[in-house]
Amino acid sequence: PGPVPGRWGAAICVLSGASRGFGRSLARLLAPRLGEGSLLLLLARSAAPLAELAAELRSGTGTGTGLRVEYVAEDLSCEEGLRRASAALRELLPAAPSTRLLLVNNAGSLGDISKSFLDLTDPDEINTYFAFNVTSALCLTSTALQAFGKRPGSRRTVVNISSLCALKPFKNWALYCSGKASRDMMFQVLALEEPDVRVLNYAPGPLDTDMQLLARTTTGDPEMRQYFQSLQESGRLIDCSVSAQKLVDLLEEDTFCSGAHVDFYDI
Template identity: 85%
Template sequence: MEPAPGSAGSAGSGNGRWAATACVVTGASRGFGRSLARLLAPRLGPGSVLVLLARSAEPLMELAAELRGGGGTGLRVLCVAADLGSEEGLRRATAALREVLPAEPFGRLILVNNAGSLGDISKSFLDLTDPDEINTYFAFNVTSALCLTSTALQAFGKRPGCSRTVVNISSLCALKPFKSWALYCSGKASRDMMFQVLALEEPDVRVLNYAPGPLDTDMQLLARTETGDLEMRQYFQSLQEGRKLIDCTVSAQKLVKLLEEDTFQSGAHLDFYDV
């Protein structure tokens, strides 16, 4: 049975912060993941741990130092520098979760699957003939999200009175095809469906597919400069020129609000513009 709306947020510490929480954010070194980690950290109450995962060690450590020093909360912040697209990196990440998540009496688990890539958007569908390129893309964008999520849920386990929430950072591309974006669109669609299955199989896990909107990030810069299809490239350019790109912190604030209110239907796809 699905928890009553607000049940996860009710495990607060009475001062606006959540009770002891194990929070995991992938792709945390930059962009949306970095902004989200900054917003989540002050909400994590005593005994919480924030696990930051990304490829690049240096920006991760810089972010961790910033978050540890914020407000004297005593928050534990752990960095795991790992390439989730490689078997070795994924093993390192899952091993870290197996070590951290069962170790403390956390009242809540929040896992945000944010890490992702565009792939080679200069190519059309008919250019995608190299199986190594395609398999590498899906290893990072789909396989790692599945393995990390299943590992985290197993390691945390079912604990009486505790809540578990899994967020997939989705996209309009999960629902709508974009020319030159065959890999990205199919990867996002795969992830949405994968997490809908999780919501059905594990009704006590809260699952959300959140599309953050067209963010002002390095990924959007690639979109408007490297997209092979001219019409699509001009569309992305128009978003930037028309000041229609969304600041990462603004979108992350909406996600945090969704997590705090906890009234979404488990497995739902919610867009920035829907909430």
């Protein structure tokens, strides 16, 4: 049996990186769970696939749950795009009548993995990478929590889509590993500062996505490239919807330690 339609009641869900891959799969799992008066806000850079997903979710929730689906297509790596996305949060969140907030920070990029540590000499390239992968996650989270506010009896949950790379170094992946490690620590601090906010660092495992295709074709280090090729050839890549379902299960069980790093393979 599928999920009980609207079982989460009136909720606000904000999901970044929603236009493809894991984010798109997660959006499709979240939408039917959201009850009357809920808001699902999708963020990504690519307007066309985002609009297509929003239309699909609006028509697909034909159970009369009254789900409102909005989307904001902005480039979160640039200041102007991040400001516009933050403005949308400040406009939409306070008005939504809900006692539940779920924010999923999924947007992210690999960076130029053809480069070794010693090749990374351009400050603009590095700053742009961290602006998208670290700064935007911090700003969107703080803005969303402020905009939602502390409502009586409310439940607020923040998810950071993490990676094994937050814990373990990979050759040629200096930007990606340090960005993921930074995000994990950032959200651990949030968990300490805001004990009534549930915080989860979820590593979804090696997903069968465009990012994995880049990993096995453009990683500079040949051993690393071979490792990623072997994941694909041996059928060890995980379908996005399978990993997204595990995240939904984690959120519904709600027994994780706030701030914890939980890997797909831990569950």
